[in-house]
Amino acid sequence: MRARLPLQLLIGAAIFAAFALAALVSFLWVPHDVTALNIAAKLAPPSREYPLGTDHFGRDMLSMLMVGARTSIAVAILAVGIGMLAGVPLGLWAAARRGSLIDEIIMRGNDLVFAFPSLVIAILITAVFGPSATNAIIAIGIFNIPVFARVSRGAALSLWTRDFIMAARVAGKRAFRISLEHILPNIANVLIVQGTIQFSLGILAEAGLSYVGLGAQPPTPSWGRMLAEAQTMIYTAPRLAILPGLAIVLAVLGLNLMGDGLRDLLDPRLRRARQ
Amino acid sequence: MLNRLKLAIAALALSASAALAAKDTITLGMVLEPPNLDPTAGAAAAIDEVVYANIFEGLTRFAPDGSILPALAESWEISDDGKVYTFTLHGGVKFHDGTEMDATDVKFSLDRARAPDSTNAQKALFAGIESVEALDPRTVRVTLKNPDGLFPFKMAWGDAVIVAPESIDKDATHPIGTGPFRFVKWVKGDRVEIEKNPDYWGTPVKLSHATFKFISDPNAAFAAMMAGDVDAFPNFPAPETLEQFKADPRFRVIVGSTEGETILSTNNKAGPLADIRVREAIAHAINRQEIIDGAMFGYGTPIGTHFAPHNPAYVDLRALSKYDPELSKKLLKEAGQEGLRLRLMLPPPTYARRGGEIVASQLRAVGIETEITNLEWAQWLEQVFKGKDYDLTIVSHTEPMDIGIYARPDYYFQYDNPAFRDLMDQLNLATDPTKRAAILGAAQAMIARDYVNGYLFQLAKTGVANAKIRGLWENAPTQANDLTGVYWEE
Numbered sequence A: 001m002r003a004r005l006p007l008q009l010l011i012g013a014a015i016f017a018a019f020a021l022a023a024l025v026s027f028l029w030v031p032h033d034v035t036a037l038n039i040a041a042k043l044a045p046p047s048r049e050y051p052l053g054t055d056h057f058g059r060d061m062l063s064m065l066m067v068g069a070r071t072s073i074a075v076a077i078l079a080v081g082i083g084m085l086a087g088v089p090l091g092l093w094a095a096a097r098r099g100s101l102i103d104e105i106i107m108r109g110n111d112l113v114f115a116f117p118s119l120v121i122a123i124l125i126t127a128v129f130g131p132s133a134t135n136a137i138i139a140i141g142i143f144n145i146p147v148f149a150r151v152s153r154g155a156a157l158s159l160w161t162r163d164f165i166m167a168a169r170v171a172g173k174r175a176f177r178i179s180l181e182h183i184l185p186n187i188a189n190v191l192i193v194q195g196t197i198q199f200s201l202g203i204l205a206e207a208g209l210s211y212v213g214l215g216a217q218p219p220t221p222s223w224g225r226m227l228a229e230a231q232t233m234i235y236t237a238p239r240l241a242i243l244p245g246l247a248i249v250l251a252v253l254g255l256n257l258m259g260d261g262l263r264d265l266l267d268p269r270l271r272r273a274r275q
Numbered sequence B: 001m002l003n004r005l006k007l008a009i010a011a012l013a014l015s016a017s018a019a020l021a022a023k024d025t026i027t028l029g030m031v032l033e034p035p036n037l038d039p040t041a042g043a044a045a046a047i048d049e050v051v052y053a054n055i056f057e058g059l060t061r062f063a064p065d066g067s068i069l070p071a072l073a074e075s076w077e078i079s080d081d082g083k084v085y086t087f088t089l090h091g092g093v094k095f096h097d098g099t100e101m102d103a104t105d106v107k108f109s110l111d112r113a114r115a116p117d118s119t120n121a122q123k124a125l126f127a128g129i130e131s132v133e134a135l136d137p138r139t140v141r142v143t144l145k146n147p148d149g150l151f152p153f154k155m156a157w158g159d160a161v162i163v164a165p166e167s168i169d170k171d172a173t174h175p176i177g178t179g180p181f182r183f184v185k186w187v188k189g190d191r192v193e194i195e196k197n198p199d200y201w202g203t204p205v206k207l208s209h210a211t212f213k214f215i216s217d218p219n220a221a222f223a224a225m226m227a228g229d230v231d232a233f234p235n236f237p238a239p240e241t242l243e244q245f246k247a248d249p250r251f252r253v254i255v256g257s258t259e260g261e262t263i264l265s266t267n268n269k270a271g272p273l274a275d276i277r278v279r280e281a282i283a284h285a286i287n288r289q290e291i292i293d294g295a296m297f298g299y300g301t302p303i304g305t306h307f308a309p310h311n312p313a314y315v316d317l318r319a320l321s322k323y324d325p326e327l328s329k330k331l332l333k334e335a336g337q338e339g340l341r342l343r344l345m346l347p348p349p350t351y352a353r354r355g356g357e358i359v360a361s362q363l364r365a366v367g368i369e370t371e372i373t374n375l376e377w378a379q380w381l382e383q384v385f386k387g388k389d390y391d392l393t394i395v396s397h398t399e400p401m402d403i404g405i406y407a408r409p410d411y412y413f414q415y416d417n418p419a420f421r422d423l424m425d426q427l428n429l430a431t432d433p434t435k436r437a438a439i440l441g442a443a444q445a446m447i448a449r450d451y452v453n454g455y456l457f458q459l460a461k462t463g464v465a466n467a468k469i470r471g472l473w474e475n476a477p478t479q480a481n482d483l484t485g486v487y488w489e490e
Helices: A007-028 A061-096 A101-115 A118-129 A133-160 A163-170 A175-211 A223-233 A239-266 A268-274 B002-021 B045-051 B103-114 B218-227 B239-247 B276-285 B288-296 B325-334 B350-365 B377-386 B403-407 B418-429 B433-449
Strands: B025-030 B060-062 B068-070 B073-078 B084-089 B129-136 B139-144 B181-187 B191-196 B209-214 B251-266 B340-346 B368-374 B392-397 B454-466
Touching (some): A061 A133, A118 A133, A163 A175, A175 A223, A223 A239, B025 B045, B068 B073, B084 B103, B103 B129, B239 B251, B239 B454, B251 B276, B276 B325, B276 B368, B276 B454, B288 B350, B340 B350, B350 B368, B350 B392, B350 B454, B377 B392, B403 B418
Parallel strands (some): B340 B368, B340 B392
Antiparallel strands (some): B073 B084, B129 B139, B181 B191
16 A cells, blocks of 8 residues: 655655756746846845845845755755765665774764864865865765764664575675665665755755855855845845745755655655554 | 832932933944054054054144144154254153153154064155154154155154053053053953043043944944944944934934045956956956945945045046946957956955955956955955965055055065156155145056056945044044044033
C-alpha cells in the first residue's frame, strides 16, 4: 500500500519550488536589469512597472529578489554538495572500519570541526581569503562535512549488523563494495532528509555572511546584503527590509517543512507506524 | 490631599528645572575611532576630531569659518622679506600636567615635527622652516627658507600643535596639551572622555565633561541618536535618515561644507590606467549628480578638480570631465582597452560603499568591468594607501588645501609630474593673494587635464544634534570637533 504524501511535504515543496522557479526564470528573464542603477527612480513604491517597488539605487525589488534567490540557492546547493561528497565517504569508511584507528581519526576530526562555532570560522575563512561567493561556499561546505559524516556513519553502523550484510560478507564481498552496493542505497533516505535540512541552514548561513558583507560581492544581489543595506531605511521604506527578510524566512521554512515531510515519507519505521 | 499633590508637583518641577540647568555634559558620536591620540604622529582624521582645539592647541588655530585666529601665539610679526616670523606667546600657559608652556616647548614641537626621523603625517607643513629659536620664554623666532605667506595657516593644523618634551612619549595614549579640556580616559573600542581644564589660560569652556563615542555602524548611530545616548553626531553616517531627523523637533540637522574632496582615486601606474586616455574615459563615464543623489541622498557639491568649491581660488573645471559615455567608449577604443577589467577597493564609509556601486554601474555602461572589494579601514590603509595595490578606490580627502599631495610621486595615486611639482614650489614662494590664486588655478587645471583621479563631489558635513545644543561647527574647515564654544540652551 502506498503511503499518502504528508501535507507538510506538499506545502514545503510548493514554497521551495516557487523560489527555485523564480531563480531559474531569473537566468532567462527578469523584469529589470539588476546591475543597471536608476537613481531617478529610487525608493519608488510598488507600481505596475515595479511590482514590489525599487530600492535605494532604483533597482527593481522583484528582480533583486529573483536573482538573490539564485545566489542563495546556488551557494547552499554547492555547500551541501561539498558536505555530502566529502562527508558521506568519510562516514562510510569510518563505519566499515568501526572501532579501528581510522574510525577514531575520522570521528575525532569531525568533533574538532564541530567544536568551532561555524559562523565564526566562516567569517575567518572569508576574511583571510577575501569575501566572495566562492569562499562563502567553501566555508559553509566545510561545516557540512562532519554533519554528513556522522549521519552516514550512524546509519551505516546499524546496517552492518544486519543479516543481509552478513550474507554479502559471507559471499566474499569486500567492505568497499558492501558500502557502495548495500549500505549507501539503504541510507540514502536519511541523507536526503539531512540534505534538505542542511540546505535550509546553508541558505541561512549565506544570508548571514552576506549580511556582514562576506558573501557574494556587489553588484551580485543577495538577500542578506539587501537586508543589511535596508537597515537605516527601515523607518522610511520598511519594504526594503521586509521583502528580503520574508524571502529568507519563507525559503528556510519551506525547506524545513520539506525535510520533515520527507522524513515521514522515507523513514521506514515511521511509515510502518502510520500504516 | 490636594496640598500634598501640589507639593509633589512643585518638587517635580524643581528637580526638573535643576536637571535642565545642570546639563553641562555632552556625548558626541564619531564613526571612526582614532588609532592613537597624538595628532603629531598620525594621519587619521579621527585623532584631530577628538583632540584638536579641545586638548591640544597650536600657535594659531582655525576658526569655524576657516579663517586663522591666534591661539598660543598672542601675536606675530613678519620681517620685511617675509622670511622671519616672530611669535609672541601667551604668558601663564600650563600643560595639563602642570608644567609651563614656553618658547622651548614651541621649539621642541617644531623641531621634532621637521626632523628627518619625524613621523608627522604632514611633514610638508614644516619643510620650509630653516631654524627655530627661543629668544626668551615668550618669544619664538622662526626663520624660513623662503618667504611663505601661508605660514600661520600651516601652524593652525592639528599636526602642528604644541607638545611638551616631558609628556610626548605618552601622548599617544594619554595626551597632555594646553587646551581647555584635559584627557580623562580612553576605553578602547568604545569612547574617549575629556573634562574641563580648571587652569585653562583662555576663556573657560561652558561644558564640564565631554565624551566621544565611537559608533561605526550607521544603524547603530541612528538608534543611538534616536534613543538620546548620543547628543550630537557631527558627521552622521546615514544621509538617508536626515529627513526623518529634520521632521523631529527634538533634533537639528546641520548641513555645511567640509574640506573633503571625494574622489575616485586612480592608481596612475597600474597597467592600463597609466594611459591618460583610459583615465579620461573613466572621467567621462561618471555621472556625478547620480552619485550624489544615490549615495548621499543629494548632500554634496559636484567638483571638477581636487579643490573645495567654497574656496575663493576654486575654478569650476567640471566641463573637462562632463558626463559623456559615448566619448568614453571612443577613448577606450582608441586606447585599445575594450573589455577592461579593474579592481575597485572600497573603504567602509557610506559614500565609498554606495558610491562605489554606482560608479561600478556607470563604468559598466561604457564597457569597463569592475570587481568590487569591500575593505575595512586597517586593510585599506595597508593595501591601498601604503601598498598601492589597487586600481581604483573611493575616498574623501578631508585635509584643508591639500592639492599639494599631487606633488608627491610616492603618494598612493602615484601621479608623477615635474611640472606640477614646479607649480607647488612657486606656490610656496608666492605671498601675493592674486598670484597665489592664479597658481592654484593653474594647478587645479593641470590635475583636471591629466585626469589623475575621478573628481566626484565635495563631501557635505551632515550632522545631527539635539536641538538644544549651540556652538557646534556648521562647516568643517579642518577635521575637528571643537567643543570650546559648545553649550546647552536652557
